[in-house]
Amino acid sequence: MESTETFYWSDGRAPIEDLDEVSTVRVYGMASAMLGLQYCWAVQNGWATSVLLELGLSKRWVAAAWLAGPLAGLVMQPLVGVVSDRWRGRLGRRCPFVWGGALGTAAALLAFAYASAVARCLPGVSALAVAMIAFWSLDFSINAVQAALRALIYDQVPAARQEGGNGALAFYTAAGTIVGYGLGGARLNGRLLPSGWFATDAQALLVLGAVLVLVSAAVTVAASVSRDRQRTEGDVADALTAAAADAKTSVQQMQQRWREAAATVRAAPHPFWHVFLIQLFSWFAWFALFVYASSWFGVEVYGGEPHATPDSAARRRYDTGVRQANRAFAAQNVLAALYAAALPHLPCELGSWHSCTIKYLFAQLVQAAALLLMPLLGANRAWLATALLISLGVPWASTMTLPWAIVGRHVQSAAYRSDAGLYAATLNASQCLSEILVSVLGAGIVRGDDGGGVPDRQWVLLLLGGVSAAVGAGLVAVYRVS
Numbered sequence: 001m002e003s004t005e006t007f008y009w010s011d012g013r014a015p016i017e018d019l020d021e022v023s024t025v026r027v028y029g030m031a032s033a034m035l036g037l038q039y040c041w042a043v044q045n046g047w048a049t050s051v052l053l054e055l056g057l058s059k060r061w062v063a064a065a066w067l068a069g070p071l072a073g074l075v076m077q078p079l080v081g082v083v084s085d086r087w088r089g090r091l092g093r094r095c096p097f098v099w100g101g102a103l104g105t106a107a108a109l110l111a112f113a114y115a116s117a118v119a120r121c122l123p124g125v126s127a128l129a130v131a132m133i134a135f136w137s138l139d140f141s142i143n144a145v146q147a148a149l150r151a152l153i154y155d156q157v158p159a160a161r162q163e164g165g166n167g168a169l170a171f172y173t174a175a176g177t178i179v180g181y182g183l184g185g186a187r188l189n190g191r192l193l194p195s196g197w198f199a200t201d202a203q204a205l206l207v208l209g210a211v212l213v214l215v216s217a218a219v220t221v222a223a224s225v226s227r228d229r230q231r232t233e234g235d236v237a238d239a240l241t242a243a244a245a246d247a248k249t250s251v252q253q254m255q256q257r258w259r260e261a262a263a264t265v266r267a268a269p270h271p272f273w274h275v276f277l278i279q280l281f282s283w284f285a286w287f288a289l290f291v292y293a294s295s296w297f298g299v300e301v302y303g304g305e306p307h308a309t310p311d312s313a314a315r316r317r318y319d320t321g322v323r324q325a326n327r328a329f330a331a332q333n334v335l336a337a338l339y340a341a342a343l344p345h346l347p348c349e350l351g352s353w354h355s356c357t358i359k360y361l362f363a364q365l366v367q368a369a370a371l372l373l374m375p376l377l378g379a380n381r382a383w384l385a386t387a388l389l390i391s392l393g394v395p396w397a398s399t400m401t402l403p404w405a406i407v408g409r410h411v412q413s414a415a416y417r418s419d420a421g422l423y424a425a426t427l428n429a430s431q432c433l434s435e436i437l438v439s440v441l442g443a444g445i446v447r448g449d450d451g452g453g454v455p456d457r458q459w460v461l462l463l464l465g466g467v468s469a470a471v472g473a474g475l476v477a478v479y480r481v482s
Contacts, residue, residue, distance in 0.1 A: 027157060027168050029223030033098055033149050034172035036213030037142055040105060042180020043209050047202045048135060055128040065135060067439060072139035073432035080147040095221045097148035102217030104141030106210040108134045113206035152224055154408050162408035164344045170400035174337035181330045274479040275403045276430045281472035282399055283434040285371055285465035292458040297325035301385045324382060328389040335393030340401055356402060357480050363398030364473035366391060371466030375459035406481055
């Protein structure tokens with residue numbers, strides 16, 4: 001007769017449901033909020049800068065606006081992780097944060113879409129100010145949902161299926177990105193949508209995003225709440241009362257709580273820190289690609305100039321290159337979705353090397369090779385540049401699954417389970433630190449003219465990304481994480 005293990009929360013609360021009793025359909029239901037989040041990221045990447053510039057933001061401050069993402073990750077992910085680890089209520093400990101963050105995300109999207117209308121209702125407040133507040137609020141809200149969602153998968157998916165659980169997240173990551181980029185490249189007003197519904201295509205995309213993020217989060221809550229619910233006598237009122245009491249806690253007590261959290265992180269299993277370091281190098285490469293690839297396509301691959309007059313040949317070449325990069329990103333995410341679905345079913349053990357280690361190493365090597373080759377391409381090599389960008393779908397799927405699955409396995413034990421949210425948030429901090437580093441280095445390496453012109457030397461950041469990914473591959477081989 002097979003034995004089953006019953007898990008208890010470390011603070012003595014009643015056991016959660018048997019983690020082995022979870023279907024694949026339910027796992028995908030739990031992960032569905034990632035679909036809305038990634039759609040929002042794609043629309044933000046494709047449209048936010050142009051909207052901010054249109055509202056009057058100086059080009060020199062665009063980079064500062066985009067620091068919202070990594071800063072939000074550093075603040076919100078550990079905060080939500082720590083608080084949700086100790087939350088009690090009828091909706092469980094993670095679902096309230098998934099739903100609350102989704103409401104905040106939808107509100108921020110709508111405020112960003114209708115910034116001018118909101119500003120007209122607030123005397124003395126400019127549309128740009130409303131848009132900037134909404135832009136930063138969007139990043140903070142998305143990170144709140146993401147932190148709770150990662151921890152939810154750690155909580156509710158058994159250790160043996162962590163790779164599959166994180167594969168579901170990667171599938172939705174790719175699907176949301178494909179939908180976001182696909183709609184972002186289409187003419188919506190008067191074509192896909194009736195004329196007059198929205199003032200601009202950007203507004204339509206943002207409103208659709210608000211709807212999608214609420215619907216996908218609702219599916220996550222519906223699929224998770226019965227498993228996430230804590231079997232205690234407390235309810236939401238008790239949780240709110242406890243939260244109000246916490247708000248009155250002295251500074252010394254709060255400092256003590258953070259010291260305890262820091263001590264918990266320091267006591268993490270060794271594989272956690274191995275993965276943290278690998279992610280630090282891998283994500284440097286990813287963020288460099290996301291920030292500079294499209295412009296690099298337009299300037300270096302197609303020989304265009306973004307500040308040329310709109311009808312000039314140079315400007316047409318640049319726009320063609322940027323559109324080609326977006327099509328390549330869409331194809332990359334199609335490949336990532338397919339590979340993420342197949343990844344848990346690809347056995348590839350080699351001697352003493354674990355299957356997960358080989359998959360991880362292969363992904364890092366592909367990422368490094370593609371980014372090291374891209375800066376070496378000259379003009380008229382668009383087909384090769386496109387192929388390299390699409391090939392990065394393999395490491396992208398792996399980056400979204402394997403590191404989280406490895407950490408998930410190691411925090412499933414009784415010694416670490418109650419702090420799963422904190423570990424998920426800390427792992428995400430490795431990505432945020434890399435993003436900040438790319439922003440700082442990019443400001444010094446990539447320069448534009450006084451008119452905010454096209455940055456040159458973008459290839460240097462891509463090259464550094466390739467080197468960083470290669471270092472990550474070396475660390476996978478040394479640590480043999482699995």
